[in-house]
Amino acid sequence: MEEEVKKDVKWMLMASLVLLLGSPFIYYYVSFGLPYDYQPNILFTHLRNISTLTFIITVLLATLYIADFWRREPLYITTTILFIVSMLLFFISCMQWIPYLLG
16 A cells, blocks of 8 residues: 555656646747737736646655655645645646637
8 A cells, every 4th residue: 555655646746747847838838829919817827826836835745755754644645635736726727728729
């Protein structure tokens, strides 16, 4: 059971790192297709910033879990919850482009 949990945390760490490092490229790539007079919504800007912070905290907690730095069960639960929250925030922040890309 312990090896499976450690493997899950490693996958969460890798996915968070890929999305943390790749999300600016995704944002800039999609923004090239937007109209020149596009004004970003302040809500989505804040969601994108919070999403980046949750990715950073998820990476930090997953690294602490793998390094056996603190109690393992609270780190695992917190890492899992923050990973889910960061994925939801990333998805919601990407939904701002749907009307512009489809229309």
